[in-house]
Amino acid sequence: LAIPDSGRGLDHALAVPRSLLSQVFAEAVEAEPAVSWHWGTAVTSAGADGAARIREADGSASTIRARLVIGADGTSSQVRNPEGFGATVRHTGQRYLRGLVEAPNACGVPAGEYWTAQGLFGLVPLADGSTYFYADGGDMAPRDLEPHAIARRWASALPPVRPLLERITGDTTLLLNEVTEVICARYVDGRRVLIGDAAHAMAPTLGQGANSAFVDAAVLTHLLASGQSQLQALAGFDRRRRPAVTVVQRDAHRFMRVTAPHGRLVSGGRNVAARLALRGPTPRGRLARIQQEDPVDLLEIANRV
Structure with missing residues (x-):
């Protein structure tokens, strides 16, 4: 996947079909000898102690114990539970x-x-x-x-x-x-950590759902490889990611409500307010807040790891 070098800053974007992205990820995993595929296998639960319950394609079940369980299994995450992460799922x-x-x-x-x-x-x-x-x-x-x-x-x-x-x-x-929203009071519970929609599913109105998951993965990988203890790395991940994503979740929810169908009078007032807001300079801080991390910094993190 060739990515053009647009330099630093947040004034450019790249649209990639999800099918192509999945292909790139699959090829990267296949090229990594330390990673193994387990097709047809599902994690049905995971505890804070790193014990995960596994169901195989043939229906058999077993328990494995891991140093770290990363829940990247979406809005219906089996790794996440309300008690461990203070999770609320909102339809x-x-x-x-x-x-x-x-x-x-x-x-x-x-x-x-x-x-x-x-x-x-x-x-x-x-x-x-x-x-x-x-x-x-x-x-x-x-x-x-x-x-x-x-x-x-x-x-x-x-x-x-x-x-x-x-x-x-x-x-x-x-x-x-x-749209299903997932709000967690914490992304870390013992030997479990949530990323992506499992931690913070949001409205798609700011285009940051999948992007936020990629940022999660880059930051978590960077911190785990930084030489500090796993406990310190996970605590740092929660401090760095949860406040930033919570702001984006909130803004995406508001934007979803603002852009929903309204009567002609309400829509007219909304549009006038939007035009007035756009007359001024684009607030760079707001854009940076939505993007959460500069993409160039994330690329440097990935290259170092």
Whole structure:
């Protein structure tokens, strides 16, 4: 995966298809002799003492003991439990539709996010000629994911995207998910540590869900390899990551509420306030807060490790 050198700073972004990213990760793991794959194996629970209960593909179960159990198993994490991490799982009721369409250069629609009476709509063209889009799901159900119905739904709210949505076919992969938020009072409990959605699932409105997981992995790896004790490294991870991610979680939740469908009067007032806010200089501190860490610093961490 070739990543362009855009220098330091937070004024640039790179969009990568998840399938390509998964392929890159899989190849990296296969090239690492110290890592082994266990396909069809599930962790059903894990304790603060490092004992993890394992279920094999054939249904047999066993317990392994580890120096450290890293829970990177998503919103329905089996490593996480409410008592050990002070975890709260919140089902917001807000849905988003996502898809990847064969549409070079997004059919001429400028990339970005659009706030409409129908809710949020965003799109990002990718280098392979496809376009990733996401949209407020409203009251849609899986049975509503019919190509022409989606195009009609957005025809009046955002007419320029209709040609893009009309390229949806029966073979297009579409996802309709409810936003589930996970808030933890701590990311570390004994020999267990949570990263990614297992620790801090958030609304997708700031685009920092997966990015935050990558930052978690880089920082945790760096601290564990720094020469300090595991206890010190885990405590440092919690201090460094939890406050930063909590702020992003909160802002993403607020943004989700602001961009949700509203009546015409409320939407008009919201849009006026947004335009006034954008007249001033972009607050660099706010952008840095959302990104949490400078990507160049993270790359240097990865190279050192």
